[in-house]
Amino acid sequence: MPTPVGLIALATASPPHELPQAEVAQAAREIFRDRFPQFERMAPVFDTAGIRTRQSVMPIEWFFEPRGWPERTQAYLAGAVDLFEQAARGALDEAGLTGADVDVIVTVSSTGIATPSLEARAMDRLGFRPDAARVPVFGLGCAGGATGLALAARLARAEPGCTVLFVTVELCTLAFRMDQPSKADIVATALFGDGAAACVLRAGEDGFARVQGVAEHTWPDTLDIMGWRVDPQGLGVIFARAIPPFAREHLRPAMDEMLSSKGLGVADVDRFVCHPGGMKVIEALEGSLELGQGALDHERQVLADHGNMSAPTVLYVLDRARRSGLPRRSVLTALGPGFTASTVTLSAA
Template structure:
């Protein structure tokens, strides 16, 4: 299956990690000790900037190519990384998550959060779709099958119908939705797309992954949920695919792979609560990945007559800096092999399912980045992979 066009999109407004920590302190912390711990956690997250549909204003965007340390001035005058010019800016503003009024305050209800998801998910996904179509050999009317991926919201008529109407797809387009699979959802989407393409070489397939993770900001001092708060962000990514080479041949999805690690169901959970979706991530996850990834990946690549050393590019979902480090240690990476995943985490945060497509898009801009392996981890605990060549 050929990837004929890739597109990405983020909400209009973004926030530096230091300012996000200041907001989180008003939602999660009961005392000064917790505030200090939260601030330190946010600093160690590997994230420097993220976008959210809940924001009503922005801070200057982090630019890793200019900034030396990835940080913003914490005073009233913030430095625009793109220009180096100090400029007076208003504090970032959001009103959706009001400061906690008591330890029992859990913030907006799930229904309120889903209203915001319905308002923004289709618009954001459509932005990435239109970019992917613009970069492909096909028009919206050429698309035969639409695959949508999301784990952060539900409504009906849903994301698929919104994209069809906003982007001008034919009303007869076939639809498949992949829901609630977490950070590896886009890799499952690629598997479905590849299966459709193999079954019918004439199909033109569009896949769109949209996540509004920040709608599920959790209140109160729950250590595992505070970790999730520090990482998650909003974004969308789309790709156009076809079975046969097009006029502008792109990278090819050669194979996909999947495994569920034994006795790991309690290590990563994603539950629907009365006040948002509740993500729990055990600190034991990185050690399990480090222990199990290399033998599974070696066997899977071996079925395709490749070794780990044959892989020239790595698009690894940045579930957090410790997960990336565990992958690097398990696969004995040389310096720089995680740099693209680390950069996307720093500039955008963990956007769940679209994130690996942001990484792939940037990786493909580098020379000699193929063959590439895409990796994602999700509830199960499961490993999902795609081989791109």
């Protein structure tokens, strides 16, 4: 048996600007109705998304003006480093550690470009050692919370005794676009928010949970399902195929395969901790995994309070699940561009 990796601490961080869904819907109407003739036909997505409010690094007025790469990047660097610090500090405080205790820093973010990367920009703020290993990862999208946690666990297991800090930051709202709106842009405006989460891991220790196994499944010929397009004005969202029906049809066989590699089946899992990509995605996950309608209650609550924050969102769900008491075995899972399903099997300490 591989050495279990203890999930020692978990913290989340949200930016300061609250975006009530009703206000976002009205703002979107003002921005898009003259640029996108089908807006009113799509407007109900703001009501059916299952979101009450979201958080953003920028106030809602910021989005009324055209923004290009320089302004979006400036907002990303300022907001992402602040959220990185808040989430990392929260996790380190919970673990009783400081930045100087961290041996490896895994950073996952796909909503902006930072070179030097976010952990380098936060080194002085958090007191990371000069010899700390830095592992920035780009391109995982919504799967990044699960895949990043899996990577951090693998690194912790590879070097017992080392402390691994995993931080994921996503500022999805900075991709809100008004220059050439599409159906995908309207859906993104109705769904996405900003947030960050951080975890501390160490091999051989209990923490509040242990990572028992990790697995991924990437479906062939699915590059068009989800991703970014790179335009002169910034990143633009790609939803070329509907995700909920794909998840409903294809997730279960992939989950069976990933779990069987660990000697498990769906019936052996007491709780799935899922990335809530949207209300229809949640319903598709419940149907595909035969969980029963309403089983993913924490997922619905996180979606309602924060929207889809991409990678950090599943860790917000895990945080709620652990506060209500993790069962004996959980599987944390997220879907993201690739198109990929990522899983982390957890046992309660």
